[in-house]
Amino acid sequence: MSDTVNATPGADAVLDIAVIGAGPAGLTAGLYAARAGMDVAVFERTAPGGQLAQTDQLENYPGFPEGTEGFALAYSMKQQADRFGVKNFSEDVTAVDFAADPKILTTPFGEHRARAVIVATGARPRKLGIPEEEALAGRGVSYCATCDGNFFRGKTVAVVGGGNTAAADALYLARICEKVYLIHRRDQLRATAVYHQRLADLHNVEFVWNSTVTSLSANEMGALAAATVRDKVTGEERVLEVSGLFVAVGTLPNTEFLQGALDVDEAGYILTDENGATSAAGVWAAGDVRRKALRQVVTAVSDGAVCAEQAAEQKMPADLFFLLNEETLRAVAQCLTELFVFLFQDHEAVKVQ
Ligand code: NAP
Secondary structure, three states, rough: OOOOOOOOOOOOOEEEEEEOOHHHHHHHHHHHHHHHOOOEEEEEEOOHHHHHHOOOHHHHHHHOOEEEHHHHHHHHHHHHHHHOOEEOOOOOOOEEOOOOOOOEEEEEOOOEOEEEOOOOOOOEEEOOOOHEEEEEEOOOOEHHHHHHHHOOOOOOEEEEEHHHHHHHHHHHHHHHHHHHEEEOOOOOOOHHHHHHHHHHHHOEEEEEEEEEEEEEEEEEOOOEEEEEEEEEOOEEEEEEEEOOOEEEOOOOEOOOHHOOOOEEEEOEOOOOOOOOOOOOOOOOEEEEEOOOOOHHHHHHHHHHHHHHHHHHHHHHHHHHHHHHHHHHHHHHHHHHHHHHHHHHHHHHHHHHH
């Protein structure tokens, strides 16, 4: 999924719509905006696709009765957006000025201006917050099972969490690893019911209920060797010998770059109305980055479509006003001048007679 550019447009260049983030929400916003005739660019700091591109199998996206691979679906979304002329700027938006008119996005390559902005920057994995976690990240501790699972083929690993991500990760890893511990701090999963029986049926998945990871230890090579878990009910500690620990304990919104430009909730998710409108006029938020009940690909693409439609609608009156000021007024003035000249000539002709 390349085809991205870094662009420092001229000072006068103003996009109709700037979309920040090229996950499912951002790519769909781009697609809908481009099809509505907008000059739209999608900004992405890494690779397009967002969390979807790191998802192994997606079984709940309509239209794929056998499921589909996340990366393949993300790639198709990108191609579809490209087909309708969405511009791709491979740039990290580090600051915004939503009070300016037009709005300003700052990236390491310069400033971009846009009449409307759709924030679709998604969310990132939450960390466990235990002391050894950071040092062992990339040395056994991972936040993406589909990215890193293959490194642990045939080995014993653990997944931490009880949501859909943890359940899907455990299923995926059970296919390639010798054994998978699923460590959850409660006595039942939060994940959708469909996962429960599938996991219970697997001989190489062991649930570690009511437990939290308290510490990690490394081998002489500096790689993860074991995770110590404590049973919250009995207080007992147990050492699990694992070479991989996949942390799937939820997400945090990617909203730091906004630096207070939009209203957010206590966890940092952007507050919007049902159409994605934020606290700043002309700025919408779509997908996992906004406060919402269900964070799924299907709700992200829906958000993207609604926001793009709203942003495109907002631009129409401005265009009409622009036309009225510039071209239409000039044409009207020309007509009036000709009319006055015509009337004056007639008047003079009448006087001469
Ligand atoms: P999530 O639903 O928020 O689940 C996070 C899990 O981690 C919860 O079980 C939570 O425990 C646990 N947890 C949180 N902090 C913890 C900590 N410090 N230590 C140990 N455990 C901790 O997050 P998610 O699974 O990443 O899912 C995020 C969103 O994406 C959800 O809306 C989900 O439905 C969606 N998603 C959907 C699919 C799919 O449908 N195929 C796949 C992946 C994700 P508690 O239960 O005690 O709160």
